[in-house]
Amino acid sequence: MKSSLTLEHQICFQLYTASKELTRLYRPILAPLNLTYSQYLVMLVLWEEDGIDMKQLGDRLTLDSGTLSPLVKRLMQLDYVEKVRATDDERRVLLSLTPSGSALREQAEDVPVKVSGMLNIDEATYIAYMEMLIDIKARLRDFGERQE
Amino acid sequence: MKSSLTLEHQICFQLYTASKELTRLYRPILAPLNLTYSQYLVMLVLWEEDGIDMKQLGDRLTLDSGTLSPLVKRLMQLDYVEKVRATDDERRVLLSLTPSGSALREQAEDVPVKVSGMLNIDEATYIAYMEMLIDIKARLRDFGERQE
DNA sequence: TATAATTGAATTGTGCACAACTTAATTGCC
DNA sequence: GGCAATTAAGTTGTGCACAATTCAATTATA
Known part of the structure; x- marks a missing residue:
């Protein structure tokens, strides 16, 4: 099995650079929407499933609260999303789209x-x-x- | 052509998560070597091409000096690499392996x-x-x- | 029904990624 | 030779990714 210690022969390296380069491609496309790539992923989930909670959002994106909390805070500053605490379970925080957040979908x-x-x-x-x-x-x- | 705004149908998302999950796999493997994944990539290049300069290293890894400078600084603190200014062109900085940096190759x-x-x-x-x-x-x- | 264990979210700290900028060395061009 | 343009490396600032911790709410269980 492939075991040479050469950079280009490692699948991890190819994945890593391919991912970075594809993300780079998105940057100029997302700039007019005022979104970073990760923020765009969060918006994709919300357009699909408005009212999802932080936990399930994190599961979808493989991101933990340490990444999502500040990221969502920025989306709130942009007035794209709102937070509402769930009534049935006060630990959960539900995310919902603002009118601007919903409207952005068309542009996206x-x-x-x-x-x-x-x-x-x-x-x-x-x-x-x-x-x-x-x-x-x-x-x-x-x-x-x-x-x- | 694929244009649905669903997360899982976007190649960028699959690349992004595949890359993250593969990197996660490396973490426990690299921990005994005291290396992060990116630091490991730099070491791979150096084991292949000892004495490379920062510019060429960055080209290999698609990383700019803003990422590499602090990263290499940490590798120096670990005593894996050294910096030497090139004599022919004083702008260039050459990276070379220390004895511990070379020795690490076997473990890797x-x-x-x-x-x-x-x-x-x-x-x-x-x-x-x-x-x-x-x-x-x-x-x-x-x-x-x-x-x- | 107390209380221990678990869960969801946020915070703190470290490191990566990159844009924008600075500084110093080199090259190009007249 | 002199000066503008370019180049290599570093710095600053922003945002992501994740480990570890904290805190409050919920659930399990003795």
Whole structure:
């Protein structure tokens, strides 16, 4: 099995740089929406599932409260989201879209289109690549479960 | 082309989480070497190319001096690397391994082996995945060049 | 029903990533 | 040779990622 200590032969390095470079591509596209890449991911979840709590949001994005709390605070300063404490369980904090936050969705509709165009990739390849990434994550989780 | 605003259908999200989760896998493996993941990448380059300068190191890793300068400072505090100013061009700073930095290589030899084991992946798949990631980066660069 | 254990969110501290800027050395051009 | 443009490295400031801790609310259990 691949064990050479060369940078370019390590899948971790390829993943790491590919992720960084793709994120870099998003920056100019998201700038007009006043969103960073991570904030955009949070907004994606909220457009899908308005009223989600911090815990479930963190599960979706694989982020803990240490990352999400300040990030959501910034989205509140932008007047895109609001926090409401859940009545049934006072520990939970529910996030909901403000009118501006909802309205932003329309502007965001063509973000994926722009990105696809930049990647210049056909649908079949796109799906194949996606499945491969999902498979990598599945293997990582399998290992995690074997360890329990 | 894929344009639904759903989190899981976006290749950027899959890349982002796959990269984070793989990095997470490295953490416990690198902890005994007192290295973070990014520091490990720098060491990989140095084991390959001792005496490289900051600029070329940054090109290899796609990192700028704002990231590398403090990172290398920490590697110096760990006594793994040293800085020497180049004599031919006083702007350049060359990085070289200390004896402990060189010695660390042996301990690092089985890092890729451990990771492969955790991923539980056969060589053909590993290579296919790697090529996919390289292809994504190539497409991103193609776009960058079209823009110039 | 007390109280121990667990859970959700926030805070603190460390390190990475990057934009914008500064400084000093080198190169290009007249 | 003199001066502008470029280049390498570092600094400052912002935001993300995560470990560790705190605090309050809830749940489990003796």
